[in-house]
Amino acid sequence: MPYIRVEMLEGRSDEQKAKLAQAITNAMVEHAGAKPDSIFVVIEDVKKSNWATGGTLMSQRK
Incomplete structure (x- = not known):
């Protein structure tokens, strides 16, 4: 029972997420x-205000 968790910045459409889920599923079938x-x-x-890289919140980056 593989469980794959993807955390990413918000902003993708439901269609994009559905395609991503299908691609991940296909990869697990093919390779595992x-x-x-x-x-x-x-x-x-994840909201940009809840994600930081290099010590800077993504919401504060230009």
């Missing part, structure tokens, strides 16, 4: 021999 119905893909949208 997993069964599609056993794969869980969880996508968490």
Whole structure:
């Protein structure tokens, strides 16, 4: 039962996330021999004010 968690900045459409989930599922089937119905893909949208890189919030970057 593979569980794949994707955290990324918010802003992608439902269509984009659906395509991403399908691509991840396909990769797990092809490369790990997993069964599609056993794969869980969880996508968490993170606000830019809750994500920092290099000590700077993404919401404060130009």
